[in-house]
Amino acid sequence: MQNSRIGLGVALVMLLATSALAQKVTTDFAKDVDFNQYKTFMWIKEPKPANPLVRQRIIDDVNAALQARGLKLVTADADLAIAGHAATRTERSLDTFYDGFGGGWRWRGGFGSATTRVTTYEVGTLVIDIFDAKTKVALWRGTATRTLSDNPQKNADSLNKAVVKLFKDFPPSSGKRTH
Numbered sequence: 001m002q003n004s005r006i007g008l009g010v011a012l013v014m015l016l017a018t019s020a021l022a023q024k025v026t027t028d029f030a031k032d033v034d035f036n037q038y039k040t041f042m043w044i045k046e047p048k049p050a051n052p053l054v055r056q057r058i059i060d061d062v063n064a065a066l067q068a069r070g071l072k073l074v075t076a077d078a079d080l081a082i083a084g085h086a087a088t089r090t091e092r093s094l095d096t097f098y099d100g101f102g103g104g105w106r107w108r109g110g111f112g113s114a115t116t117r118v119t120t121y122e123v124g125t126l127v128i129d130i131f132d133a134k135t136k137v138a139l140w141r142g143t144a145t146r147t148l149s150d151n152p153q154k155n156a157d158s159l160n161k162a163v164v165k166l167f168k169d170f171p172p173s174s175g176k177r178t179h
Contacts, residue, residue, distance in 0.1 A: 022146065023144055023145065023146050023147055023158070023161065023162055023165065024144070024145045024146060025142070025143070025144045025145075025162065025165040025166055026142070026143050027140065027141065027142045027143075027166065027169070027170075027172070028140070028141050029139060029140040029141070029172045030137070030138070030139050030140070031172075033132075033139055035139070035140075035170075035171030035172060036171060037079070038071065038079040038080050038132075038171075039070075039071060039072060039079055040071060040072045040073075040074045040077075040078040040079045040080065041066055041071050041072070041073060041074070041078050041079065041080040041081070041082055041130075041133075042073065042074050042075060042076065042078035042080075042081060042082065042133070043059065043081075043082050043083075043084070044081040044082065044083055044131070044133075045082075045083035045084065045085075046059060046084055047059070047084035047085055047086035047126070048086065049086040049087070049148060054086070054148065054159070055086070057156060057159050057160075058084055058086060058126065058159060058163070059084070061159055061160055061163035062082065062084065062128060062163055062167075064163075065163050065164065065166070065167035065170070066082075066167070066170075069167070069170060069171060077133075078133045079132070079133055079134070080130050080131065080132065080133055080139070081130070081131040081132075081133040081136075082128065082129070082130055082131075083128070083129040083130075083131070084126070084127070084128050084129075085125075085126070085127040085128075085129075086125070086126050086127075086148055087124070087125045087148065124145060124146045124147050124148040125143065125144070125145050125147065125148070126143070126144045126147045126148060126159070126162055126163075126166075127141065127142070127143050127144075128141070128142045128143075128166060129141050140170070140172070142166035142167070142170075144162035144163075144165065144166055147159060147162040
């Protein structure tokens with residue numbers, strides 16, 4: 001009887017530890033947008049993890065997920081623009097948003113006033129942003145934490161699982177958000 005209680009206790013601790021270390025995936029999107037109007041996509045900012053193989057895996061997995069949903073990858077004149085961000089350790093980035101003149105993306109140069117914010121990414125974070133390529137308005141953001149590590153052998157499977165989870169409900173239905 002004592003051994004079965006100990007075994008049950010160990011199993012419970014392992015289950016809690018596993019769920020505490022599990023990937024966390026969140027998505028957010030513009031609820032007033034009909035995502036079915038978009039047919040093509042292109043990359044405007046590829047993720048830049050330290051390992052170039054990880055970079056290619058992220059791109060390949062995101063491309064596969066979007067193509068499985070009927071979108072076509074193109075090199076120019078796309079409907080959607082994809083930006084990826086990856087961190088295998090705690091990193092900080094400066095994001096500057098410009099108001100006023102200029103036709104650039106909201107996080108690039110232009111004239112007028114600017115707001116800069118510091119963002120700290122958690123270890124192992126993958127962020128995928130999707131913009132309307134013509135209006136340059138943000139439409140969708142998916143974030144997966146505890147996805148990337150400094151261990152390349154763990155990354156391939158973990159990345160694939162994260163991207164599958166990120167795009168599980170893509171394209172989103174209007175008015176529905178997942179957290």
